[in-house]
Amino acid sequence: MLKPHDTIPFSGSPLDRAGNQRRDAAWLDAQRNASTSRFLLLRELKPLIALEGGAHLAWFPQRFAAPLAECPNLLLGLEDGVAHFAVDVDDIPGIDALADDNNKFIDVRSIAPQLSLPEAAILAQARSMTDWHKRHRFCAQCGAASQAEDAGYSRRCTNDACRAQHFPRTDPVVIMLGVYGDQILLGRQPQFLPGVYSALAGFMEPGETIEEAVRRELAEEAGLATSDVRYIASQPWPFPSSLMIGCVATATSDAVTVDRHELEDARWFHRDEVATMLRASTDTSAPLRLPPPLSLAHQIARRYLSES
Ligand SMILES: [Zn+2]
The missing domain is CATH 3.90.79 (Nucleoside Triphosphate Pyrophosphohydrolase)
Structure with missing residues (x-):
């Protein structure tokens, strides 16, 4: 049985960040x-x-x-x-x-x-x-130079009238599988390599919960109506500093309307097809495949299939 994070790439650092000591x-x-x-x-x-x-x-x-x-x-x-x-x-x-x-x-x-x-x-x-x-070499509040503090975990404005403190940002992104019975919704963007289909994804917006962002993205990109949303796993994604939040959302119908501004295609795949696409993820000659194991799309699909 997989634990939630045991094989998620970019997770599982062995380092103790020494939060209580590093300010000294x-x-x-x-x-x-x-x-x-x-x-x-x-x-x-x-x-x-x-x-x-x-x-x-x-x-x-x-x-x-x-x-x-x-x-x-x-x-x-x-x-x-x-x-x-x-x-x-x-x-x-x-x-x-x-x-x-x-x-x-x-x-x-x-x-x-x-x-x-x-x-x-x-x-x-x-x-x-x-x-x-x-x-972030300059203060976002007043424009003066800022300097690193706290061993690099914050920056402080050098303008004595400001002294604003700034913290490293992490941008949350929801990435999700829509599911309807034995069908799983995957999509592809025009820039994907041929044959690659992935989980839909998008940045969370201010004032949203994770569940609301998942439902909104599925509705916007695929016209999909969903009910419950379940968290599967998350992944730090350092390009430059996202947190990918992987979920599964239950669709209330299989009606799909693809937003062609965002996606080249989105459609349902039977779970057996998705299993084949997972196994083919590093085979560039495969006609259909998921992204490689480095991606959270791959990891949440693998976990979803292994548990259900
Ligand atoms: Zn400032």
Whole structure:
């Protein structure tokens, strides 16, 4: 029996985020200077990946990372008492020299399927937070420069008349299967690879519950009327910082009207067909397939079929 999150890519980080300790500047300095601490370098949001012996995060020891102390860096957390940091190295001249045949800066979406689940989860956190700092250098309230605080978990405006505090954003997205008896509703966007059908999805809007957003999206994109909505699983999605919320919604009829502005197609598939499409998800020659296991669409379809 699957547990809710045991195999969701980008979840399951082994790191303790040390929320109660990281506000202590002296403690944080000691972690930054500890010989055991480990540093993950990101250039243009691409982590340095070591490829020898299977892809894994290329953690730098403190003695090599010391010259990078002036770079923006944030505490990812502790594992067995060892601090792990992410460092944005975009402004370091010659940083490309660190890359060679066995160590490369590789974008997260390409490399994540090759990493262990714990490393992919650490990477999701590192990418989302690094991206947020890069995009939020100025106060949204007054426009003055802001600076990182709390080991990277907030930013503070430097204007003494303002001093507004800003927190990393996470954008919730609902992603859902409409179901009607043995039928499951899937759709495709024009930019999908040929043969790929996926769960419908959309950003939650202010003032909505998860259930309301699921019903609204199914109604808008497929003209589908639904009754109860059930949560299945969620997934951090670091492009740049969404939280995917996977649900199943029971349709009250099988009438579908596709919104052609949003979707190229949406239609019902028998659950046996969906099972075949799951198995074919990484086979680009398959006539019909679901997205690969990295996606929450794949994971909620798998869970739904395994439980019902
Ligand atoms: Zn301000």
